[in-house]
Amino acid sequence: MKEFGYRRATDVSGAVALLDGDPGARFLGGGTNLVDLMKSGVERPSLLVDVRELPLGGIESTAEGGLRIGATVSNSDLAADGEVRRRYPLLAQAVLAGASGQLRNMATVGGNLLQRTRCGYFTDVSRPCNKRVPGSGCPAIQGEHHNHAILGASPHCVAVHPSDMGVALAALDAVVTYRTAQGEGRLPLTDFYLPVGDSPHRETALPPGALITGVVLPPAPVAAHSRYRKVRERASYAFAIGSVAAALAVEGGTVRQVRLALGAVASHPWRARAAEAALTGRPATPASFTAAAEAELATAAPLPHNGYKVTLLHNLMVAVLTELTQEATR
Ligand SMILES: Cc1cc2nc3c(=O)[nH]c(=O)nc-3n(C[C@H](O)[C@H](O)[C@H](O)COP(=O)(O)OP(=O)(O)OC[C@H]3O[C@@H](n4cnc5c(N)ncnc54)[C@H](O)[C@@H]3O)c2cc1C
Numbered sequence: 001m002k003e004f005g006y007r008r009a010t011d012v013s014g015a016v017a018l019l020d021g022d023p024g025a026r027f028l029g030g031g032t033n034l035v036d037l038m039k040s041g042v043e044r045p046s047l048l049v050d051v052r053e054l055p056l057g058g059i060e061s062t063a064e065g066g067l068r069i070g071a072t073v074s075n076s077d078l079a080a081d082g083e084v085r086r087r088y089p090l091l092a093q094a095v096l097a098g099a100s101g102q103l104r105n106m107a108t109v110g111g112n113l114l115q116r117t118r119c120g121y122f123t124d125v126s127r128p129c130n131k132r133v134p135g136s137g138c139p140a141i142q143g144e145h146h147n148h149a150i151l152g153a154s155p156h157c158v159a160v161h162p163s164d165m166g167v168a169l170a171a172l173d174a175v176v177t178y179r180t181a182q183g184e185g186r187l188p189l190t191d192f193y194l195p196v197g198d199s200p201h202r203e204t205a206l207p208p209g210a211l212i213t214g215v216v217l218p219p220a221p222v223a224a225h226s227r228y229r230k231v232r233e234r235a236s237y238a239f240a241i242g243s244v245a246a247a248l249a250v251e252g253g254t255v256r257q258v259r260l261a262l263g264a265v266a267s268h269p270w271r272a273r274a275a276e277a278a279l280t281g282r283p284a285t286p287a288s289f290t291a292a293a294e295a296e297l298a299t300a301a302p303l304p305h306n307g308y309k310v311t312l313l314h315n316l317m318v319a320v321l322t323e324l325t326q327e328a329t330r
């Protein structure tokens with residue numbers, strides 16, 4: 001491993017100042033992704049700025065009736081928080097579906113959003129990869145891609161974003177807050193990740209050196225009745241091969257409100273807006289759910305070895321919406 005410096009930051013402006021003007025420096029959250037990437041030589045930072053002691057570890061209600069979650073809140077504390085479990089249960093379920101207890105104790109909200117893809121070519125520095133070395137090629141397209149993207153990919157990269165938390169946050173219209181040396185900024189989660197296009201190495205709209213300070217959840221009464229369902233190759237301790245975050249309000253047999261997002265299908269958590277549009281105001285029946293799933297997946301472009309995901313995501317959406325409807329009308 002290349003030599004690097006280490007600083008523990010105790011205030012936000014000091015942390016930001018340490019990264020300002022040093023493109024080789026990186027913030028360190030729980031280190032559960034960054035340190036792995038350093039060991040494999042994908043990341044070679046000059047300086048790690050540890051953010052775990054910054055005063056960003058709280059979860060509090062906002063004046064608007066939502067929640068503000070600090071960037072250094074651990075995944076375990078987020079999933080255990082009473083208000084998160086009561087008002088946004090899909091978020092707690094998504095976090096608990098990820099990694100292991102020990103990893104969740106270390107991993108932070110900011111780090112989870114910025115974790116890198118698990119594409120095997122990306123983490124193997126002996127192989128070309130457009131995301132790691134722009135212009136070097138994408139061996140996944142002809143090679144191993146059974147867990148790669150079916151939506152929104154490009155000929156330059158077909159990797160998926162691995163975060164479970166991010167899928168729930170996409171369904172909740174979460175807003176990411178950040179700080180740079182120039183001041184504060186906000187990005188809706190659905191604009192936070194950049195389309196993959198011809199520059200898969202540019203993953204987010206964050207300005208260089210930005211410190212994520214937290215995530216704001218707007219009030220969403222619909223989310224009190226919600227679910228995160230993840231399919232993986234092992235029963236636990238594995239990344240998703242497909243996941244659905246859903247919140248549903250049904251009145252008199254009609255869908256009044258629905259939030260849907262999909263995971264492990266694209267380079268970012270995928271908000272299923274076509275399905276939402278197809279469902280809102282329609283009867284809450286399996287026929288509507290099937291039509292909505294078809295609408296969302298109409299643009300799916302699977303590769304030779306990941307076509308199974310189209311069926312998987314279709315069935316997952318229908319199943320979760322059916323379960324939520326049955327519970328709402330019980
Ligand atoms: C074996 C294993 C299994 C896993 N399974 C899952 C899973 O099933 N589902 C899932 O969602 N995840 C899974 N993970 C990933 C895990 O959730 C992430 O590694 C973790 O969330 C990253 O958080 P961290 O705080 O450790 O980030 P770090 O590793 O510290 O940082 C990750 C990136 O974020 C940057 N960063 C960190 N904090 C900030 C900040 N405040 N502002 C700006 N940049 C910041 C770092 O510079 C780095 O680039 C797994 C990980 C492992 C090792």
Ligand code: SF4
Pocket residue numbers: 117119120121122128129130131132137138139140141156157158159200
């Ligand atoms: S899919 Fe993306 S991350 Fe994987 S090899 Fe291709 S360019 Fe690299």
